[in-house]
Amino acid sequence: MRIDQLHPKPTHAEPLEIPTELLGSVQRHQANLMALIVSLQDAGLNETMIDASVRTLIDSYAAELTIAIREMVRSPIHE
Numbered sequence: 001m002r003i004d005q006l007h008p009k010p011t012h013a014e015p016l017e018i019p020t021e022l023l024g025s026v027q028r029h030q031a032n033l034m035a036l037i038v039s040l041q042d043a044g045l046n047e048t049m050i051d052a053s054v055r056t057l058i059d060s061y062a063a064e065l066t067i068a069i070r071e072m073v074r075s076p077i078h079e
Contacts, residue, residue: 029061
């Protein structure tokens with residue numbers, strides 16, 4: 001899968017092949033982010049609270065993605 005094949009499609013997405021090892025994580029976090037935004041909007045939260053919640057989720061994803069990339073780099077296939 002490429003980043004420009006995600007749904008909804010990110011704005012200004014450049015074709016980028018997502019490694020198979022990361023695909024599940026990317027899809028899961030994309031779904032979580034979409035659900036979080038809809039849920040917070042439906043709950044009537046203000047934009048500041050929504051922004052803070054989204055930032056927390058993004059930070060969590062960044063940490064997970066960093067670990068996954070480090071593991072990929074250490075694998076024998078990438079050496």
